[in-house]
Amino acid sequence: MAGPRGEYRKTAERRTQILDAALEVFSKNGYTASSVNEIARVVGISQTGVLHHFTGGKMALLRAVLERRDAAARELLGDKQGRDFLRAMVEVSRTQRAQRGVVQLYTILAAEATDPDHPAHAYFTERFQVIADAVTRAYEQVRSDGGLREGVDPRRAALSSLASIEGLQLLWLDGLDVDIAEDSARLISSFLIEPI
Amino acid sequence: MAGPRGEYRKTAERRTQILDAALEVFSKNGYTASSVNEIARVVGISQTGVLHHFTGGKMALLRAVLERRDAAARELLGDKQGRDFLRAMVEVSRTQRAQRGVVQLYTILAAEATDPDHPAHAYFTERFQVIADAVTRAYEQVRSDGGLREGVDPRRAALSSLASIEGLQLLWLDGLDVDIAEDSARLISSFLIEPI
Incomplete structure (x- = not known):
């Protein structure tokens, strides 16, 4: 029974x-x-x-x-810190290269949800804030460990990394010669003394 | 009459x-x-x-x-080359800070049009190719003038700049603390010996 x-x-x-x-x-x-x-x-x-x-x-x-996708990303990120967290971010992009449909779905919904009246607006704005804060902490950790390039502000580096990941997805979906994982890794590495 | x-x-x-x-x-x-x-x-x-x-x-x-918006951007870009072209790109973003509605409209349509069946799909893929090529030429010109940082590839710098501009627009529309003009200028400058 x-x-x-x-x-x-x-x-x-x-x-x-x-x-x-x-x-x-x-x-x-x-x-x-x-x-x-x-x-x-x-x-x-x-x-x-x-x-x-x-x-x-x-x-x-x-x-x-989308929440299931976020959960999969959270699993890869775990409680990693500093460089390990940044490396895991690239790993998330790497897994997404095999999931064009999900990335497209996410890209369309994220854009539609910029409208404050959209039912998913709060979900996306909150999600971006949470991710931006987590990435900022990772760069701050790298700075504490002496691994951040001189003159790099952790918050600006975090927002630049996040913008790059979002933008690369769009260009990739439209057939441009970008690699959503390797091009993100290159940008992230540009803020660091040693590339990830 | x-x-x-x-x-x-x-x-x-x-x-x-x-x-x-x-x-x-x-x-x-x-x-x-x-x-x-x-x-x-x-x-x-x-x-x-x-x-x-x-x-x-x-x-x-x-x-x-959207074509009227592109025409306005083309007017700012004119036949500028190298650093002047890159500076004009930032200027385009600057004018867009006052046009949230157009940026939102553009962001939503660009995302929807990643679907190959969307009526604006060809328009967007072609548009991205044309812009990516123009920005690549600008970085190549900067390299000829001796202004590009060592190890920077003009094509990768161009695609990174373009991805960043697209991503910053999305984050800006969702209320994050980004400046679509100044943060683009910072990224572009990171590829150059002298900031623009």
């Missing part, structure tokens, strides 16, 4: 299936042209079944897909 | 009025929520009147607004 623990596991598995399908559908069609109905079809359940797990509908699914 | 020349001037004026209205409406509501009808209302003409000048409808209006 499936006890509460079994039920919980089943729910988690179903949520994972739904998010895999949402990512597949969003990446293939883009967010606007995707429907909860199509995502349900990929999972092989009804639309009501999807909405049972994600009551907020399509936007809730998108948010969950 | 209005001869052909008078007619031509009248048409040009009407097109300018329509584009001013389109920019106003797009910037206020975002592209998706805007309608040709509302743009027509702002001009004080009928929807048919707008479509007479822009047969491609809303997407044609957006494209024309």
